[in-house]
Amino acid sequence: MIGTSKRRGSAVRGGPAVCGGRAARAAGAAGRTLYAVWSRGGGRAALIVIGVWTAVALVSLVWTPWPLLATDGYHTWQAPSPAHPLGTDGTGADVLSWLMAGAATDLAIALLVALVAAVWGTLLIAAMVSRHGALAGTAVVAVDALISIPTVLLALILAVPLGASVAVVVCACGFAYGLNLARIARPAALLAARSAYVESALANGASGMGVLIRHILPNSLPVIAVQLSMSAGTALLAEAGLTYLGVGVPSGVPSWGHSLTTSVRFVTVYPAAVLWPGLVVTVAVVALNLLGDALRDATDPAAVGSAPPADAVEPDGTGEVRDGR
Amino acid sequence: MGVEVRNLRITLGNAPIVRGVDFSIGQGGRVGLIGPSGSGKSMIAKALLGLLPSGARVAGGIAMEGVILAGSSADWTTGGGHADGSSDHPVPTLADDDDGLLLAPGYAVSDRWMAGLRGRYVGTVFQNPAAALNPTATVGQQVALPLKRHFRLSRAERRERVERMLAKVGLDPADVMRRYPGQLSGGQQQRVGIATALVAAPRLIIADEPTTALDAVTQRQIVDLLVSLVDDAGASLLFITHDFSVLARATTRCLVLDRGRVVESGPTARLLAEPREPLTRRLVTAARTLTLGASPGGMDDTTDFGGGAA
Numbered sequence: 001m002i003g004t005s006k007r008r009g010s011a012v013r014g015g016p017a018v019c020g021g022r023a024a025r026a027a028g029a030a031g032r033t034l035y036a037v038w039s040r041g042g043g044r045a046a047l048i049v050i051g052v053w054t055a056v057a058l059v060s061l062v063w064t065p066w067p068l069l070a071t072d073g074y075h076t077w078q079a080p081s082p083a084h085p086l087g088t089d090g091t092g093a094d095v096l097s098w099l100m101a102g103a104a105t106d107l108a109i110a111l112l113v114a115l116v117a118a119v120w121g122t123l124l125i126a127a128m129v130s131r132h133g134a135l136a137g138t139a140v141v142a143v144d145a146l147i148s149i150p151t152v153l154l155a156l157i158l159a160v161p162l163g164a165s166v167a168v169v170v171c172a173c174g175f176a177y178g179l180n181l182a183r184i185a186r187p188a189a190l191l192a193a194r195s196a197y198v199e200s201a202l203a204n205g206a207s208g209m210g211v212l213i214r215h216i217l218p219n220s221l222p223v224i225a226v227q228l229s230m231s232a233g234t235a236l237l238a239e240a241g242l243t244y245l246g247v248g249v250p251s252g253v254p255s256w257g258h259s260l261t262t263s264v265r266f267v268t269v270y271p272a273a274v275l276w277p278g279l280v281v282t283v284a285v286v287a288l289n290l291l292g293d294a295l296r297d298a299t300d301p302a303a304v305g306s307a308p309p310a311d312a313v314e315p316d317g318t319g320e321v322r323d324g325r
Numbered sequence: 326m327g328v329e330v331r332n333l334r335i336t337l338g339n340a341p342i343v344r345g346v347d348f349s350i351g352q353g354g355r356v357g358l359i360g361p362s363g364s365g366k367s368m369i370a371k372a373l374l375g376l377l378p379s380g381a382r383v384a385g386g387i388a389m390e391g392v393i394l395a396g397s398s399a400d401w402t403t404g405g406g407h408a409d410g411s412s413d414h415p416v417p418t419l420a421d422d423d424d425g426l427l428l429a430p431g432y433a434v435s436d437r438w439m440a441g442l443r444g445r446y447v448g449t450v451f452q453n454p455a456a457a458l459n460p461t462a463t464v465g466q467q468v469a470l471p472l473k474r475h476f477r478l479s480r481a482e483r484r485e486r487v488e489r490m491l492a493k494v495g496l497d498p499a500d501v502m503r504r505y506p507g508q509l510s511g512g513q514q515q516r517v518g519i520a521t522a523l524v525a526a527p528r529l530i531i532a533d534e535p536t537t538a539l540d541a542v543t544q545r546q547i548v549d550l551l552v553s554l555v556d557d558a559g560a561s562l563l564f565i566t567h568d569f570s571v572l573a574r575a576t577t578r579c580l581v582l583d584r585g586r587v588v589e590s591g592p593t594a595r596l597l598a599e600p601r602e603p604l605t606r607r608l609v610t611a612a613r614t615l616t617l618g619a620s621p622g623g624m625d626d627t628t629d630f631g632g633g634a635a
Binding site (some may be wrong): 034131132133195197198199200202203206207208210214215218219221268291301 | 365374376379380440443444445446448450451452453456457459460461462466470471474475509519521522523525531
């Protein structure tokens, strides 16, 4: 879900054009889903935040207000000023520049964790709802057993061969969140797998893989979408935590967790220094959770089936949004 | 497609569901399976499709167009003789020179082989169209499924065949192709179900209570549509229901099933006119009462029984 947020960010600009005519009907399923997310208050806020986040991450790759390594021993822990809008940190480096550069790292972590969790979780779901009883039973037991391993412990173990790195965060979180995804999406997937439409598809020639891709996953998508976007948000928190423990992003690589780690020790002396990275992480996590909620509503088969496409372009939804804001 | 079922027995766990059923459907034949709930009708259909639930065990013989799908040599040499109706339609023995692939008796074909059969040689129409259509797929995607699975067609060719099939079942392709099942009425949904079952021109159509979830008027339209399409295609039909009034329109011969056994079989018209077994009599009476009760001017419907079956 998060894997497509970059595309979403750009398609947002296509949104107003779409709502003008009947083009929404002609647009593909992804476009319709995006539009449905955009027409919900929480979804629109989430898309704006994620769009800004993506834009900042891209800009930071070529430009930041100050070079990251421009330290200044005479001006540490500065309050915000025209030269340093968010002040400076303990080395005198520009906080805004580091947060901008961290946006790129954390966007990559969120996307990669969601991707790994999606692939790993989907494999587990496929095994759990398999028509082969032995495979399904084994998968259920395996997920229940593996889910008891704490993410932090996993990261500490992975850090032995890998050292402190982004890979540790992605592997540990992707593995753990994939298990969570499988366990949480299993009831919905099982319901779809045992449904009359799957039986009907099988009777009309669908293969096991085809049933999984075209019938079971789309009908479990509301649950999967919420879980994946929440996983992406949780991955940001995990990145901060693991970096603080010294097994996450290595020192020298900008990340929001890194900015938090370097300032949190001085929270009693310079509380404002913790404020900015904390605020950025919080806003990003909230945006991802809101995106999850909006995606759940947008991908709900009941809504897809019963509401005519014309409803999506009626001012109903947008009016509601304006009232809500 | 000729279908022959010999001494079919299905057990689910330790409970026998089907206890020795014999029947055959000739090329272009329309045969009904009727019986109360739990008589094993749907299990027979699932056995024909190779889609029995895990934990179900099947014994006996099933052959389609001379291809033995399941069964041991004993089932093919001793003959049927379990159902009293088998004398009406002697089960033809399988000759070595029969068309199609003749597998060694006792050989159960693989899942993959059965999957190749489903949708291509056997099409299935299901009971509750609202539940049997994937809510997240458009009508065009649903109907295209058997074509995608079994034929190498370009997008345009596939689209054209889907549109032609939708027109045949009385839907406007331009209108419904992009719609989702939830946006259609029950009758329209079942027309989509029929289009899906028939789009790959299968030789056998299994209709598992296709009209049970529909109102009386729609029921009649759907049955007439199904029968005319099956006849046009020259396919065989196995029609499963608990409602004689529908069966009369759809089939020429039928078997009455009770707790896994065939209790009576013969031409549908005769069963309606002079049912011998108590169960058959009950089902016929129920159909007449329901039909008369449903429509005050329903005398036509009762005369239709004989007319439709003749």
